[in-house]
Amino acid sequence: MRYLLLILFILFNTIAIVVTMTQPLTxxxxxxxxxxxxxxxxxxxxxxxxxxxxxxxxxxxxxxxLSIVHMALIAHSTYIYLY
Known part of the structure; x- marks a missing residue:
C-alpha cells in the first residue's frame, strides 16, 4: 500500500509540475x-x-x-499572480 501511495504522489506531483511549467502562471x-x-x-x-x-x-x-519543487512552484505562481 505504501508503494502505491508513494508512486501516486510521485506521478501526480510530476504531472502538476509539468502542467505548471507549460501553462502560464495562474x-x-x-x-x-x-x-x-x-x-x-x-x-x-x-x-x-x-x-x-x-x-x-x-x-x-x-x-x-518533488513535493518541495511543487511547493516552490505554487509559491512562485502565487507571488507572480499577486504582485
Whole structure:
C-alpha cells in the first residue's frame, strides 16, 4: 500500500509540475493544489520516518523532493499572480 501511495504522489506531483511549467502562471485550482501538496508532503515525511525498506525510503526521498519543487512552484505562481 505504501508503494502505491508513494508512486501516486510521485506521478501526480510530476504531472502538476509539468502542467505548471507549460501553462502560464495562474492560481487556478489553487486550494486543490495546496491541499494535495500538503498531504503528499506530510505523508511522505511519515513514510520516510517509518523506513520499512530501501525501496520505500528511496520512493519517499523522490516524492519529498518533488513535493518541495511543487511547493516552490505554487509559491512562485502565487507571488507572480499577486504582485
Amino acid at each position: 492560481v487556478s485550482y489553487f486550494s486543490l493544489r495546496v491541499m494535495f501538496v500538503g498531504l503528499s508532503f506530510v505523508l511522505t515525511i511519515f513514510f520516510l520516518l517509518l523506513r520499512k525498506s530501501k525501496v520505500t525510503t528511496y520512493l519517499s526521498i523522490l516524492s519529498l523532493m
